[in-house]
Amino acid sequence: MAARGPERVSVLLPTYNERDNLPLVVWLLARTFSDSGIDFEIIIIDDGSPDGTQEVAQQLEKIYGSDKIVSCVFMPRKLFLFPSGTAYIHGMKYATGNFIVIMDADLSHHVRLDFMYCGKQKEGNFDIVSGTRYKGNGGVYGWDLKRKLISRGANFLTQVLLRPGASDLTGSFRLYRKEVLQKLMEKCVSKGYVFQMEMIVRARQLGYTIGEVPISFVDRVYGESKLGGNEIVSFLKGLLTLFATT
Amino acid sequence: PVPVCPLPLFLSFSFSFFPPLPGSLLPSRPLSHPFSPQAAMTKLGQWLCGLALLGSAWAALALAPPGLQPPAPLRQALLPLPVYLLVAFGCYSLATVGYRLATFNDCEEAAAELQEHIRAARADLRRRGLRL
Numbered sequence: 001m002a003a004r005g006p007e008r009v010s011v012l013l014p015t016y017n018e019r020d021n022l023p024l025v026v027w028l029l030a031r032t033f034s035d036s037g038i039d040f041e042i043i044i045i046d047d048g049s050p051d052g053t054q055e056v057a058q059q060l061e062k063i064y065g066s067d068k069i070v071s072c073v074f075m076p077r078k079l080f081l082f083p084s085g086t087a088y089i090h091g092m093k094y095a096t097g098n099f100i101v102i103m104d105a106d107l108s109h110h111v112r113l114d115f116m117y118c119g120k121q122k123e124g125n126f127d128i129v130s131g132t133r134y135k136g137n138g139g140v141y142g143w144d145l146k147r148k149l150i151s152r153g154a155n156f157l158t159q160v161l162l163r164p165g166a167s168d169l170t171g172s173f174r175l176y177r178k179e180v181l182q183k184l185m186e187k188c189v190s191k192g193y194v195f196q197m198e199m200i201v202r203a204r205q206l207g208y209t210i211g212e213v214p215i216s217f218v219d220r221v222y223g224e225s226k227l228g229g230n231e232i233v234s235f236l237k238g239l240l241t242l243f244a245t246t
Numbered sequence: 247p248v249p250v251c252p253l254p255l256f257l258s259f260s261f262s263f264f265p266p267l268p269g270s271l272l273p274s275r276p277l278s279h280p281f282s283p284q285a286a287m288t289k290l291g292q293w294l295c296g297l298a299l300l301g302s303a304w305a306a307l308a309l310a311p312p313g314l315q316p317p318a319p320l321r322q323a324l325l326p327l328p329v330y331l332l333v334a335f336g337c338y339s340l341a342t343v344g345y346r347l348a349t350f351n352d353c354e355e356a357a358a359e360l361q362e363h364i365r366a367a368r369a370d371l372r373r374r375g376l377r378l
Binding site: 023024027028056059060062063107110134137138139140141142145148149151152153155156160161162163216217218242243244245246 | 288289290339342343346347350351352353354356357359360363364367368370371374375376377
């Protein structure tokens with residue numbers, strides 16, 4: 001195996017109105033990484049949150065040091081691009097690590113499992129390690145039957161149509177090699193759920209290896225009805241577009 | 247004259263294109279399977295090819311002129327075959343989704359652990375000077 005430089009993991013955290021959750025996520029990440037002895041940095045990409053998320057990010061930068069926390073602002077919402085890859089592209093400019101973790105900043109991704117990514121990646125030398133809610137002891141908390149049914153049904157449809165070789169396509173808790181992510185960003189054009197799906201599909205096309213790790217998705221905001229008819233329609237449109245173009 | 251039995255040839259090609267197998271059975275590595283140009287063809291293209299092959303095989307056999315028809319029992323089974331396959335796929339889908347729904351894990355302990363972590367995080371951050 002060729003000698004590699006020191007390994008560093010950069011975590012990209014796009015945030016919008018995450019003033020309460022952001023410090024908790026950062027604290028959990030910092031603790032998990034330092035417990036496993038992994039060098040890390042966290043890049044907070046704020047979308048112009050009106051609730052003071054940026055001030056919290058700056059305070060965190062002071063507490064943890066600016067080699068560990070980078071806070072920047074990028075406002076794709078103004079261009080109606082959120083959520084999409086543009087925030088990640090912007091954040092990657094600041095990333096100095098050779099691995100990049102993408103996750104949600106609202107504590108739905110249970111950080112305790114983060115270190116397993118590095119373990120899994122080492123185990124199979126994967127280009128991408130994807131968190132899956134559907135295999136092993138992965139799962140969700142806080143979903144009712146209807147939500148679970150929609151999730152499983154959509155995933156089944158995706159498996160039949162796209163045959164992606166990964167069990168969870170719409171999940172957004174993943175580890176990428178930096179070069180792999182840069183390559184994929186150039187090629188992916190969709191938004192939202194479909195963007196995450198497109199990344200995996202394109203990765204398969206380009207021949208990258210994908211490993212999977214079971215994750216727990218703790219949904220604390222479900223009460224606010226995140227999954228409306230609109231989301232389902234746009235998911236289907238995106239799925240059919242991927243079906244027809246990849 | 248039409249070749250006696252184009253069926254095996256059709257089937258061997260169609261298996262390489264046959265789409266609805268579960269992803270776990272078909273390793274979809276690009277460029278590894280000699281008969282399936284997955285790197286070049288879209289999924290839609292693959293489905294259309296597969297359907298065209300199967301459809302023409304079925305039509306050739308089921309709607310053949312009287313001189314070339316396969317034996318009667320085979321024809322009787324063949325004619326409604328597309329419908330049978332659709333229904334079978336529908337049942338498979340329902341069963342699979344139902345099974346996966348029933349075995350969808352509920353992460354109680356992850357949620358509880360998260361609550362603990364949140365408490366610890368808040369206390370520690372306050373100590374370090376974070377003003378919430």
